[in-house]
Amino acid sequence: MPEYKQFLLADTAEGLTEAEILNWRVQPGDEVQVNQIVVEVETAKAAVELPIPWAGVVTEVLAEAGDTVEVGAPLLTVDVDPGGSSAAPAQAVNGSSAPAPAAPAEEEMKPLVGYGSKTTEARRRPRKAAAPVPARSATAQPASAPAPAAPTAARGGYVPLAKPPVRKLAKDLGVDLSTIAGSAEGGIITREDVERAARPAAPAPTAGERERRVPIRGVRKATAAAMVESAFTAPHVTEFLTIDVTPMMELRERLKKHPDFAGVKLTPLAFAAKAVCMAAKRTPDVNASWDEAAGEIVYKDYVHLGIAAATPRGLVVPKIRDADAMSLPELARALDELTTTAREGKTPPADMVNGTITITNVGVFGVDTGTPIINPGEAAILAFGAIKDAPWVVDGQLAVRKVLQLALSFDHRLVDGQQGSKFLADVGALLADPAMAITY
Numbered sequence: 001m002p003e004y005k006q007f008l009l010a011d012t013a014e015g016l017t018e019a020e021i022l023n024w025r026v027q028p029g030d031e032v033q034v035n036q037i038v039v040e041v042e043t044a045k046a047a048v049e050l051p052i053p054w055a056g057v058v059t060e061v062l063a064e065a066g067d068t069v070e071v072g073a074p075l076l077t078v079d080v081d082p083g084g085s086s087a088a089p090a091q092a093v094n095g096s097s098a099p100a101p102a103a104p105a106e107e108e109m110k111p112l113v114g115y116g117s118k119t120t121e122a123r124r125r126p127r128k129a130a131a132p133v134p135a136r137s138a139t140a141q142p143a144s145a146p147a148p149a150a151p152t153a154a155r156g157g158y159v160p161l162a163k164p165p166v167r168k169l170a171k172d173l174g175v176d177l178s179t180i181a182g183s184a185e186g187g188i189i190t191r192e193d194v195e196r197a198a199r200p201a202a203p204a205p206t207a208g209e210r211e212r213r214v215p216i217r218g219v220r221k222a223t224a225a226a227m228v229e230s231a232f233t234a235p236h237v238t239e240f241l242t243i244d245v246t247p248m249m250e251l252r253e254r255l256k257k258h259p260d261f262a263g264v265k266l267t268p269l270a271f272a273a274k275a276v277c278m279a280a281k282r283t284p285d286v287n288a289s290w291d292e293a294a295g296e297i298v299y300k301d302y303v304h305l306g307i308a309a310a311t312p313r314g315l316v317v318p319k320i321r322d323a324d325a326m327s328l329p330e331l332a333r334a335l336d337e338l339t340t341t342a343r344e345g346k347t348p349p350a351d352m353v354n355g356t357i358t359i360t361n362v363g364v365f366g367v368d369t370g371t372p373i374i375n376p377g378e379a380a381i382l383a384f385g386a387i388k389d390a391p392w393v394v395d396g397q398l399a400v401r402k403v404l405q406l407a408l409s410f411d412h413r414l415v416d417g418q419q420g421s422k423f424l425a426d427v428g429a430l431l432a433d434p435a436m437a438i439t440y
Helices: 164-173 191-201 218-231 246-255 268-282 328-343 417-432 434-439
Strands: 004-008 018-024 037-042 047-051 056-061 068-070 074-079 236-244 289-291 296-298 305-311 314-316 357-360 380-384 388-394 397-411
Touching: 037 074, 164 191, 218 314, 236 417, 246 268, 246 397, 246 417, 246 434, 268 305, 268 328, 268 357, 268 380, 268 417, 268 434, 305 328, 380 417, 397 417, 417 434
Parallel strands: 305 357, 357 380
Antiparallel strands: 004 074, 018 037, 018 068, 037 047, 056 074, 236 397, 289 296, 305 314, 380 397, 388 397
């Protein structure tokens, strides 16, 4: 007898509430194995591939590519006993009665491989009079499907048959499902039916229209929420410093030839990362966090350094864990790996959280400086500008030097002007004269 299980959208990172379906790797009728990747989703943190914890045959896919699904919602249904060897009664996969399966039951979702030990209960919303799904077998010929359930009356009216993602689409488009005749078997309404019904209601484009609309979702939605929260919660102060980094650039050229840096992509950002870690030890306030609920300031004896990275999906800030314990070659390698992974959209969600201080490299775009917004939960962010040839006074004489602008935004609840200035001056001193590191 077939045994159905529902694969739920688990919380793949702390605090996530929803994800967008990017790409299905399976379809109804496909066999799946334990830990097989079945779907790729985009969360507020990154794109994530989800493995399934059981083997079986997919009987129903419950969301479509492009749909936004809440954590805990079912994504697909799997017959984990397609051969019929289990004596346990099957569970209904769609909430409606079927000849063999019993009534739907809540089932504990096993943790996804690679995402910790957190468990999530399946709480699927009951669906109204949906057509039953026939059992599928990997060895036997498919049985004939039972007759689809007839539309039921509710409050004296017709109850349209549609899956939750289709109902959401109809709500978003302002389409009344009761006015649509479903084109799928059993009168079930599809996405195409809803989109077709919405077209006549859409205003005809005018000759002057040159606009396009894109839903706010995924990384862009999360970034916007975080920046608004930070901007209107933490009192921002920004200070600026212009420095001559010619000695740093000369040291960089020498280090490229050193055996310890063989095969290492040594960028100016690596020097900035090292300087921030060293300066934070002298001014720990910039590496602290404000706990409003507890009424406490949390000082951290480690640096989880965030690096703001521009990606096709938007701005993300992956972290280098314990960056303060790394040497310059180790930091350079970590930066190279971090930025490559971020641009490919493969940063693990766990690497996006719990940073302590951030660097945003606006110089990579040729920009001199800016007023960056602090990441929520942190006390400061450093903008690292473009390094350019500029006139500079050296020993009373005008010379052309490599010049850099820095900007530090800090939370004035945690960091006073004296502390912020000291930290920024320390970073500048280390970049202007790397030999100063010996004195720290």
